[in-house]
Amino acid sequence: MGAEKNVTGAGIFEAPALGEPYLLTPGPLTTAYSVKQAMLRDWGSWDGDFRAMTADLRRRLLALTGDTKGEYDCVPMQGSGSFCVEAMLGSFVPKDGKLLVLANGAYGLRAAQTMQYLGRAYTLIDKGDYLPPRGDEVAAALDADPAITHVIAIHCETSSGILNPVLEIANAVYSRGRKLLVDSMSAFGAVALDVNDIPYEAMVSSANKCIEGVPGFGFVIAKKRELEAAKGNCHSLSLDVYAQWAAMEKTGQWRFTPPTHVVAAFIEALKMHEAEGGVPARGARYEKNRDVMVAGMRGLGFETLLAENWLSPIIVTFFCPADEKFVFNRFYDLMKEKGFIIYPGKLTVVDSFRIGCIGRMDEHVMRRVVEAARQSLAEMGVTDAAPPNAALEERAKLAA
Template structure:
């Protein structure tokens, strides 16, 4: 089965094989593996030793995002969220549930937030201390302008929390160039092609020390993870982790380096996205984004206007052809999404395009373009799926 979702992703056999062992996470033989991962991902993030620290946390991206919001923003503090996709919506919910004040900046899910918009919002409200931004929205595939927005946040004297969960390892970004970033967040099971189960924050040490005790949570306190490492060593972890996931992640990092690191991985993903984007257009389908705005992680496609189209039967027909995609959509207009990341190649994308065409033929879908009505309402949050946003 060809797994084409934006995480968990298809992995290499060597990565999966590393899971097939029993490990004691606090064993002295395993500590160097864990400590080595922390050093390696700090370097990948452009972090500096002594200035930045890698803080692993069990769970998915939402766990580490909530931890960052709690750790760096005091209860009652204000955070600006550029809101142009489902994962920004979730950041709003996470911050609100943690009793942080949210200033939402609504933006259509077909384009990036701009530095000018963020700068204007910060200027309008001096009480905002932080911006929490999604690097790559895996609902639509849009990539936000982290360089420009980071510069705007820095110029305004504010702080940035960057959710790079579906971008880290593929899209370039260096913490050394962005002192305004309190933490950059990612997970094991996305562009680094590990197994799912661990989140990571690469955070500024000075900000962690200043934030001690304000998370309102023990489990979700990044400053406490840092303090534990200082006490017990960088090869130690506070609570029982997904230890086999960590072992597999070490192998995934080896494979990442062998491929050529971030530039090589981005090049492969971009070519995957190009083949898929052009392929679905050749089938008469309408990509959700213009090519100029299309990121390399996922290609999202408008659901066909044909009244006989329904997402689950389409997903089932694709699965019969050996391709598995998400059976939900989380864009403003109805869509389906096909991942371009993971241990997959442009040839796999060509196979996926053929499978998409075969599935549409099987279901008798002739009118494959997006409806005129969908195009008119695109960007209206009221049109999103009422049954599933994930």
């Protein structure tokens, strides 16, 4: 089992350990060999060494927020990203409060569904798949409904790949005296979310996204005053952010069995993130990945779902070609044979697929992705990757 190699000068991240394919997804994603290696040791969740690891994890994550005043704290939570979103909503939206959900894809709609399960009041702005919610729309909704206490924005909506304008949303929220919650699941660590620019009350992200760790836990970063005010508010024992925070502050331990190996891997990933140059450098690599891959795919005839100004550096959605010889499942299998796992589309109105830009890979890998796509089309007998006219017409209509 050989260690990951980095070819000096070329900057190439070679194929993952054990001949694994690259994961061109929004997380789980391709991780460094050293991140995998960090999981080879067992840890006692109650032991002082592991408590020190938890404290280090929290400190390193807070350092990415720009908080120099000590107003925020970090609370890791077991489970996937959706667990953490539910924990945030159930802990910080009061039982007598009301949430404005900003949706333009599956994850905004999932936040609304979560509120339904919680039985707490909410209202929804649903922009569909093509456009972001804008600050003036948020302002109008808040002016029209004084009962709204909180707003949740999705930083990067990965069902379409759109990067939402959280700064203008934050300005609209705070100018009207409301509170902002941010689902930065797929963006934190690569797209700036500095609390000095966007003073959110709380945000959530996950270990297996832009920090390039592995799945198993997420984390909530919240104002300490909001954590204190959340006492007794949560609907759930295990998803209570206040209770988790209070326990960690008192004992240094997680309340319930933590994913010890995942935490060890994540700390290694955080060290690599820092060594790369932090959020700006990680984001720049992902942007280059996106630009090289999108240019190459367009050169093959593919069209992106979104207009250029809304393309995120996280994941890009492409229309499926109109050619009747193109069958996505066959395309998926051919890409996998060549070492790349892509992602199915998650849209309701058109056939699409997605290619992620994040993970332990660079622009050289993305050129190989484009070449694999070219070969796969040829093997399928697809001579034109252009989408159906109806898909382009639908995009134009809905984006108007």
